[in-house]
């Protein structure tokens with residue numbers, strides 16, 4: 001085996017398909033989000049505005065979150081020093097889990113290294129707990145859920161995205177006595193559309209299935225206490241396992257599930273992805289707990305985010321740009337070609353100081369390449385105006401299609 005040649009071939013394949021990824025080095029400026037500094041490969045710098053971050057509410061610079069982290073860091077040191085089982089459980093982990101259980105109205109919560117790990121570890125472990133489990137998984141579920149479903153082995157059924165009629169067909173075709181679980185998301189992050197939570201819960205009840213929801217792009221931002229779309233829609237008590245992250249709207253790091261005490265106890269006891277890894281640093285747990293607590297009441301941040309998203313969509317639509325609008329906080333602009341998408345992104349960055357990463361295959365299907373903007377309460381009117389004018393100019397410059405301008 002020529003290992004070098006094999007690596008070259010793999011990398012070349014990505015270059016050939018125009019989907020080799022390059023990372024942009026940025027330095028975020030705490031206290032000035034969404035402003036940041038872009039460090040070019042040649043070492044020169046440029047001030048930029050970040051328009052594609054997942055720190056949706058700017059909590060990564062919230063003074064109370066930072067204070068909680070400083071306090072825990074100074075009190076306890078850098079790392080946790082162990083797995084949860086062997087010296088790595090601190091009061092900060094316990095407090096964070098209590099805060100999360102309360103948020104979702106569940107008996108318990110369990111913190112993982114990330115929501116990716118939480119999805120992967122939980123979904124793959126459920127197979128051990130319920131032998132013969134059939135998992136019904138939405139076709140557009142996140143890579144971490146796909147991986148968890150796949151790794152667990154066993155039967156799986158993929159239902160067409162948000163298609164409850166198809167889901168019903170699949171459920172009805174299986175043995176009524178078989179254990180079942182429906183896995184889906186509350187907001188699909190690339191289109192910004194919502195999962196049909198109530199309809200899926202109805203089906204789960206009818207077919208005696210468990211429900212598993214990924215609220216990663218919704219926690220902090222939807223529902224009166226920021227518990228997500230299931231809370232907003234009055235369906236949270238009907239979901240058996242809620243998964244989410246502490247790294248997007250909560251602005252810190254880590255992931256979790258919330259469920260019944262018994263379910264959490266079983267996952268805690270059986271999931272290798274939870275058991276055999278060092279727990280979060282106490283300072284991270286403390287910052288996350290502060291952020292969750294703050295967003296239980298900070299409705300003004302949720303409102304400001306929704307307002308900015310609405311304004312940005314309205315203005316881009318007014319220019320006839322092809323916005324994908326499902327009423328969530330995410331603002332995807334359809335480009336439909338990987339080369340154009342990359343070029344637009346490069347020009348926005350270099351010429352306008354606007355940072356938005358092109359979203360290409362395999363994150364989205366080929367032909368649906370897009371720019372995905374994430375307005376937040378910390379983007380102001382001037383920054384929104386600058387973005388809209390830049391998009392207008394570039395659309396004209398590149399002679400891209402516009403929709404009929406509607407009122």
Ligand SMILES: *Cc1c(COP(=O)(O)O)cnc(C)c1O
Pocket residue numbers: 114115116117119142144185189214216217244245246247254255
């Ligand atoms: C980002 C993301 C995750 C993973 O969350 P991390 O905490 O960053 O690992 C899981 N599910 C969805 C839908 C995501 O977009």
